[in-house]
Amino acid sequence: MRKILVMLFLLVSTLTCFAENRFPKPQFEKGYTLPETTAPGPRSILLESVDVVVLLAALSLATWLVLKKRSRRGVFLLTIFSVIYFGFWKKGCICSIGAIQNVTLWLFDNQYVLPLSAAAYFILPLVFALLFGRVFCAAVCPLGTIQDLMILFPVKVPSCLAQILKLIPYVYLGLGALFAATGTAFVICRLDPFVPIFRLSGKLPILMTGIVLLLIGIFVARPYCRFLCPFSVLLNWMSKLSKWHATITPDECVKCRLCEKSCPFDAIQIPNINQVAEPRISGVHRLIMLLILLPFLAIGGGWAGSRLDVVLARENPTVRLAEAIQQNDQSELKLMVFEKEAFDGSGMKKEDLYVQAHTLRNKFRKGGWFMGGFLGVVFGCSLIGVSIKRTRDSYEPDRGACLSCARCFMSCPKEHQRIKKLNQVNC
């Protein structure tokens, strides 16, 4: 008896299993083979690790070309390779610039799983910059190299304007890190102007920005790299400390001025040993004033940044939804209909959502303090930076701004001498 019961039960349970479908699958009289649901896999699972290897190889090659071979031609060829491989073939993601956000999110969110490739993309260029200067910018970064190919008639950006523009990357980095740390969005990826070009499709405004930047880049060399790129901030710092940075001349500088105009990025510092110096006392005085000002700049910046919490938090979908639901309740508005529908379906309570939104806002307030403080310090430091006069008796690349593109090498007569000697030895 029990066995029959069990069998009955099993039958019923299997039936209920099928009965979940409103329309049971028919029993076809003729032979009908059930087509398979296709599931094309991602284009290449291996690609990610291959990419890291290629990145490492390209960085090493760039280093060798810039520091050892001193060959602009080699750098140029590597540039073309990078545009094709990291740009058009790899279609942009993931790139070192975007990897900043992955790393930031990883540092702030215990549950975010950092892809090893993102870590490599973040860390390798920095290590290379710390040792050899910005060789990553010279010939590996797809965003930089595509602009590098557009440099045709470079003009000098007026130094006042350049001073302002140079500070934009810090603001961009601060905002990007804030949005990433709060788990809100990866804005740097979203606003990446060249990815749509590599993919030959994308959001129209971003695509247009990319095209405009490239067109500007004909005259203002690599505008994104110099005046926007958030990763350039980190690379700039690392490169300033670099151990083996590229030099204009392979030998002693003879101050022939031939290289003065060879850098399209205005990164060559001219000797200032003959300049009229300011009285020492007034310089020291100003420096002390600026040093006193620094903490005030930081606090002021932090305060202003924390004021932006509501505005910035609005970028977060949870906060946006909470605000929309609140406004829907208060008036007859119907905002974010689909989000509301999904929220109602999730069974979550409104109060919980408000609490979440509030917590996020608090995070933004705290983050705003840090971001503003950071910007205050950056502005203060750049004020100090322009006020400190360092004596230079030769033509040197500005280690932070120099992209190690090897353009200036051939303008140095000493370089010609070196090559001639090399050829003689070879003969």
Next chain:
Amino acid sequence: MPGTCKGMQTELTKPQSRRDFIRGILRNVFLAVLACFGGTVILRKVCLKADGADHGKACSGCPDLVRCKSPYSWLARPVSTRRTVWQLDPAKCIQCGRCATNCVLRISAVKCVHRFEMCGYCKLCFGFFQPGADTLTSAAENQMCPTGAIRRKFIEEPYYEYTIDESLCIGCGRCVKTCGAFGNGSLILQVRHDLCVNCNECSIARNCPAGAYRRVPADEPYLFKPASQNT
């Protein structure tokens, strides 16, 4: 060449300036930081496996890491060599139609996918026909799909097979909505990985009202399974 020799000599014998000294120290500090970061990342991956080999020493794979108060918990932050790709969870999807318009690709990488094993082979397919279509033919006025991407093939009375022409499908999810509401729900939206470029931040995921997008392991890139099989 006397000039070169002299230059090299000065290079070698030049005393290290104070600036270079500070620079060197800072450089080593940064190198150490980066090495720590890289080391942590690699160590976490290589040494600590989630199979319990780390007998109570590390918290790898700990599901409550977020609430962990230990100062060392950051060491356990997850790192993965496993490639992940974007996918949308059909159980959460509300078919708002944004997949069609928000992808960075010109035609969305999200397509309607037909799970044949769930299909009822209905003559009146709710995903195929406009509601209230008077004749059950594939004429334009009867079709639900705005691009005519669903193909209807007669098998035997009264069963029809429906297949998706993915070159035409734009991922609007209209058929998915009606099939789910009135039919078996055998039509679902899925990111097709032969098309998806796997952006770092998925443009559709950002705009998905239901939060249905998430990253899934690349070796199991589809979420075909129905929400609940049997209770």
Next chain:
Amino acid sequence: MIVDEKSVKLSYRITYAMAVVSCVFSLLVGMLMVSSLMAVRTSSPLDMPEIDQLRAVLKENPTDEILRNKIRDLDLVSRRFYFTGLTSLRTGSFLLLGGVIIMLVSLKTMASLRRRLPNPREYPASPDMLQSAATARWVIAGMWVALITGAVVIGIMERSGLEAVVPSNGVPIKTAQPVTMPVSGQMVSTTVSPAQPVTASPDAAEVLKNWPGFRGPLGNGVSAFTNMPVSWDVKSGRGIIWKVKVPLSGMSSPVVWGNRVFLTGASETKREVYCYDIANGTLLWTARVDAAPGNTNKVPQVSKDAGYAAPTPVTDGVNVYAIFANGDITAIDFCSKKIWDVDMGLCNNTYGYSASLAIHKGKIIVQYDSVDADGKVSEMIALDAATGKKAWSITRPVADSWPSPIVAQTGKGAQLISMANEWIIAYDPVAGKELWKVKCAGSEVTPSPIYAGGLVIASIAAEQVYAIRPDGQGDVTKSHVVWRSEDGVADVSSPVSNGELVFFAHSGGTLTCIEVASGKIIWDKSLDGEFYASPGLAGDRLYLVTRNGEVFIVRAGRKYEEIGKTSLGEPSDCSPAFVDGRIIMRGATNLFCIGNK
């Protein structure tokens, strides 16, 4: 040189022409692309109001063939327009790319052909550094002021509506993590046993969602969830979320908190606490429990049926507390760190110490009953959960026993109810004072008491079932025993009740249903199996595990009805744990998680 110059001029001209041609070409392609973009935008198939209108008209006049054809034509035209637009966009972008590349190449060549040697004499004199530094300072300062002002103005403008948007009244701002009820399984309110009020402690809901100790959140084997699976198959793996081998054996049952499943296992010399991930059965950590300070490493005498790890651990969501047959009790945090350990001394116990721990308001309660010899007496001991220090202890006039104590929320407040040979005793779990006791017979008392329907129900093996009103004082054997029943006495496994009916599973295979209020026997049924594991109740489903690992699922109702019968495929004496759609069961060698994937 002259020839050279000529050829240079020629190639310059050629590249110039190429640059012009490719520039014009790119511009043309770009313009065409803009127009096809417009086409794509205007003919988006997602937004075709004309067709929708016509469809609506057609519904009114279904015989209008002209209208039908009109719709078809319009549909075809718009789709063709859209898809050709897309194709031409794609082709256009490739052409544009090609054009731009050619233009770039020719422009670069032109530039290199025109390259002249730099002439420093033409360069302007280097600018005045002091002047430019001063300007730079002003510029930076100006930008800073502009940024700050901008931020503050925007911030203040947007801030005005803040308080209206997120109300601070009535919203618990402090709780960052919103407590959401499990979405997938319906929580049954605690009316499962109407007489059992929810504990007053703030995280009562949290406790109910978990399975924190032996026989669940209330110590009565009842789960707050109803969405438990009723069929699975170990062989094929159907309905088995995961199955893992447990390193050391034990009779203790699994407990669950959040994502973690805890389990103990021991051998003569080794004692271990395991933590598994409930999602996939990954062994998250193993904590070796070494001898507590003072332990002489004496091996306790245990029977095969009790083993060295019979007591089930208990958790409060912070630590997990485990006791082993050798009398070592330890607290381990959720990351495997030992918080404290205490040696209670070897227990003089005929079969081996088996009472599971109970927990109440930060106190771990140990029923340490032993044979009165070597100066050892039976005690009820409460240890402070945070430190392991003794909070209170009280001696008991009983011999060694095997039931576990429970903390019941009675109408008179929380009571710690224990049973042993000759006495069923209730204590105040906070102060450690005896409240009431009932004299009973029996020699080897094994099933634990339960509190159901306002009564304490205790099954004394080989004697009878007692149902006691828990509101007395002192010896209430005469006054407060509501009913006794000689039918249905369970001998090893503990009873389970839904508040109305109470079920007893005898080791001989008899399942008896008795009405809680009256003590009347409703039905009994002989099942094919021996019951050692205590049954569990989820919704109206009773889960009974036999010693062979067969699982009977029976409706908890006034009529016997078998819902299902399945198997673990291996012997089991452990009680199952129930959490949101999952049953965690321990077999002789494996730990199972059963449920829907």
